[in-house]
Amino acid sequence: MKQGLLIDMDGVIYSGEELIFGADKFIKHLLDHDIPFAFMTNNSQRTSLEVVRKLSRFGITVESKHIYTSAMATGKFLGDQSPNGTAYVLGEGGLLTSLHENGITLVDTDPEFVVLGEGRNFTLEMVQRAVDMILAGAKFITTNRDPSPKKPGWNNLGIAATTAMIEEATGRKAFVTGKPSPVMMRSARKFLGLETAETTVVGDTMETDIQGGVQMGYKTILVLSGISNKDQLSHYAFKPDMIVGSVDKIEFPLKWW
Numbered sequence: 001m002k003q004g005l006l007i008d009m010d011g012v013i014y015s016g017e018e019l020i021f022g023a024d025k026f027i028k029h030l031l032d033h034d035i036p037f038a039f040m041t042n043n044s045q046r047t048s049l050e051v052v053r054k055l056s057r058f059g060i061t062v063e064s065k066h067i068y069t070s071a072m073a074t075g076k077f078l079g080d081q082s083p084n085g086t087a088y089v090l091g092e093g094g095l096l097t098s099l100h101e102n103g104i105t106l107v108d109t110d111p112e113f114v115v116l117g118e119g120r121n122f123t124l125e126m127v128q129r130a131v132d133m134i135l136a137g138a139k140f141i142t143t144n145r146d147p148s149p150k151k152p153g154w155n156n157l158g159i160a161a162t163t164a165m166i167e168e169a170t171g172r173k174a175f176v177t178g179k180p181s182p183v184m185m186r187s188a189r190k191f192l193g194l195e196t197a198e199t200t201v202v203g204d205t206m207e208t209d210i211q212g213g214v215q216m217g218y219k220t221i222l223v224l225s226g227i228s229n230k231d232q233l234s235h236y237a238f239k240p241d242m243i244v245g246s247v248d249k250i251e252f253p254l255k256w257w
Ligand SMILES: [Mg+2]
Pocket: 008, 009, 010, 011, 012, 203, 204, 205, 226
């Protein structure tokens, strides 16, 4: 049986602008041993080529086939739900590209979907227009609900904040397509061509990576190089199959391989 990995990036491979120690060696091992893997990121801003370029700055050389973003999951989902559907988008390149590639037409009036992603290019006027569209019957999709960083100088507001703003203004709850939504957890596995029993998730966040993996029946590895703190793990009703300090400490073959 083949075995493969879905790997989160922020807090696993890099932290801010710094490579996490050993992450480059970890990825090289996967490449050298033909172990299937994809980076699975909730950030919908970048196209897969832009993610490839970002990783290359950390000395990690991969291809588009190794990247799976919430933008890709969202495009695929909407394309399946509504072939030739229409969307009004608050978001940037990665999301716009993916929707287009999946046959969704981007419109300014009367859309079937309002789709929210990360971005800094949209205005409150555009948000209000989106609110009006949702109140008039458009379906509200958000690419993820990652919490706001709550740190001064951070490079984005946090999509949870913009999602909450629109939910408050419309009284409607967003449908989430990114991690931990099964929409993305399942389509990322299919993107890699793996079966459930062949899939292991590696991530630093209990609420997204690990919860998403546990709910799908995948194996899960929590790394402590990012957001999660070991002392808080007992507060969760679910637990990862393995906990390591960082990807540098993962030994192959994994004990369930
Ligand atoms: Mg992360």
